[in-house]
Amino acid sequence: MDTPPKNVTQMENPISKLKLENSPVFNYINSLSPIKPVRSLPIAQTFGSLSYSSPPSVFTSPHVSSHKGSRFKSDHNHVPASVGEDEALHETEPPQILQNECTTDLLKMCDGNVKQKSETPDWDAMISDSSDILILDSVNDSEASRCFLERPSDSKTCSLGVAKSTLEPLMNIDDALHRGVRRRCLDFEQTPVASSSRCAVPSIGLHFNTIAMSSNDNNVGNEYSLSGNIKVGLQSSITSVLNSQDNVGVSETGEDAGQGVEEGPKRKFGQAGEGESSCKRCNCKRSKCLKLYCECFAAGVYCIGPCSCVDCFNKPIHEDTVMATRKQIESRNPLAFAPKVIGNSDSIMEVGDDAKSKTPASARHKRGCNCKKSNCLKKYCECYQSGVGCSINCRCEGCKNAFGRKDGLTCFTYFSVSAGSSFTSMDKENETSSRGRTEKQPSTPMPLRQPLAQLPISSNNMLLTHQHLHGASGSSLHMSQSFRRQDMSLMSHSKIEIITEERRADNIENLIESPMTNMINALSPNSKRLSLPHVVGSSELSPWRRNGGRKLLLSIPTFPSLTPHH
DNA sequence: GAGTTTGAAACT
DNA sequence: CAGTTTCAAACTC
Numbered sequence: 001m002d003t004p005p006k007n008v009t010q011m012e013n014p015i016s017k018l019k020l021e022n023s024p025v026f027n028y029i030n031s032l033s034p035i036k037p038v039r040s041l042p043i044a045q046t047f048g049s050l051s052y053s054s055p056p057s058v059f060t061s062p063h064v065s066s067h068k069g070s071r072f073k074s075d076h077n078h079v080p081a082s083v084g085e086d087e088a089l090h091e092t093e094p095p096q097i098l099q100n101e102c103t104t105d106l107l108k109m110c111d112g113n114v115k116q117k118s119e120t121p122d123w124d125a126m127i128s129d130s131s132d133i134l135i136l137d138s139v140n141d142s143e144a145s146r147c148f149l150e151r152p153s154d155s156k157t158c159s160l161g162v163a164k165s166t167l168e169p170l171m172n173i174d175d176a177l178h179r180g181v182r183r184r185c186l187d188f189e190q191t192p193v194a195s196s197s198r199c200a201v202p203s204i205g206l207h208f209n210t211i212a213m214s215s216n217d218n219n220v221g222n223e224y225s226l227s228g229n230i231k232v233g234l235q236s237s238i239t240s241v242l243n244s245q246d247n248v249g250v251s252e253t254g255e256d257a258g259q260g261v262e263e264g265p266k267r268k269f270g271q272a273g274e275g276e277s278s279c280k281r282c283n284c285k286r287s288k289c290l291k292l293y294c295e296c297f298a299a300g301v302y303c304i305g306p307c308s309c310v311d312c313f314n315k316p317i318h319e320d321t322v323m324a325t326r327k328q329i330e331s332r333n334p335l336a337f338a339p340k341v342i343g344n345s346d347s348i349m350e351v352g353d354d355a356k357s358k359t360p361a362s363a364r365h366k367r368g369c370n371c372k373k374s375n376c377l378k379k380y381c382e383c384y385q386s387g388v389g390c391s392i393n394c395r396c397e398g399c400k401n402a403f404g405r406k407d408g409l410t411c412f413t414y415f416s417v418s419a420g421s422s423f424t425s426m427d428k429e430n431e432t433s434s435r436g437r438t439e440k441q442p443s444t445p446m447p448l449r450q451p452l453a454q455l456p457i458s459s460n461n462m463l464l465t466h467q468h469l470h471g472a473s474g475s476s477l478h479m480s481q482s483f484r485r486q487d488m489s490l491m492s493h494s495k496i497e498i499i500t501e502e503r504r505a506d507n508i509e510n511l512i513e514s515p516m517t518n519m520i521n522a523l524s525p526n527s528k529r530l531s532l533p534h535v536v537g538s539s540e541l542s543p544w545r546r547n548g549g550r551k552l553l554l555s556i557p558t559f560p561s562l563t564p565h566h
Numbered sequence: 567g568a569g570t571t572t573g574a575a576a577c578t
Numbered sequence: 579c580a581g582t583t584t585c586a587a588a589c590t591c
Contacts, residue, residue, distance in 0.1 A: 380572045
């Protein structure tokens, strides 16, 4: 099923890289079926529960992880095609899944030295058909592709995050192609090493997690995104929104690496629930990582690498303990490990970063939050943290959740039309008052993307635009202006500025090219999605686009059915 | 990095 | 079920 070894070997010849398109591997890859929506991997929760799918052996078996760990260290010039590993892969991967998604995506990005084959599905088709979102976060375009293509002879490790394909560090084009074919879905479950859309800094990438931490804008808690994105990809074939560093990561050798080698990448012992990430970095000191306090444990993953936990029992070697504890917790609350966020599939958009990136507009926290002081505007709030609005289930006080207030209002990005100004005094006031926070908010323009995902489209087809609602019954708050979606589309085509708190100072070009704009653009008057390439950066057909120093490869996703797989 | 705040989880 | 305690993440300085 996988790449014939011969071809793989052939790939090692640097010269062949330049003639990839003629290589058997390339042909093989192209012969594979086009990208298809993948909903495969069960997002159903974890182990223990009756309806839960059993975790792939690859995650439960330490030795497998060792494999993986070693894989990262493997000489990239060497083709690690361990039979055992491949077998493990075969065991874990639904055959039809991602047959060539990794490679296809991957190849698409090799538009530098490696020419894209004309037969490769065009972006329009891909985007509209597969409804993928593929946002690459990388230093820059050239770097992205370069990393991809260059043989890291200089020990640089480059990895390119390709949504599901989740390339790995130490990946050069050879390995990339090779692994893309060979590894497929394993990566998706192997979240830690999952995707990286970033060219790694000179480092020996072992854990993607750390890169996330080392990125410039230190986002808080974005570690969630990784698996979230991956899962999205799996569920919906939506290539992830790998836009924030959390989504990506290449780590350096070191403690992480050591642990990675020792235990392998962080694995799931259960399947992290929808919206949960398998890429946690806990810091537990007293819970032994055996309580839900522990994010790793709660997410269904073992602690490894980046974790700074003390007396951690959430490790493969304590699998029995972990399982027992988990069962105990589940006996107390059968849904303890169930996805906290549930959502519908009929949402209009799904964007954002990290866990939120897969949060459909209608998604809501299952249990609701209970915030008293944070106004649901900080990540203390599980709803906010999950990128969903508060709901009737919430018992929060003074809810101002930007993703949707308990009272049904939605606050989000500033919206200014045309030459317009935009900010009302209140807006500015709010901006000011919230800037301190916002600046530290996920670099992810969370308010930028996420809320958009929840553009409140009313039953009468009205798109409620931003309002920074000030308080529940906010004083002078302007009630949401409303635009018909049609108008939105028109406006976006003419000129619409979308100003976020974070990016207000950005130049107009960036603003216009903001994801939100693109998304709006992507909304045709009849609510159909428009081809992305036309939307994304008219100047270049390249799927790469700039976004505040990040390259975003966008496409518009259809919503995976997030109907909880209970 | 240390200390504080916060709210979920756990406990009573 | 409500109140309290514990806990770790989020946040601030």
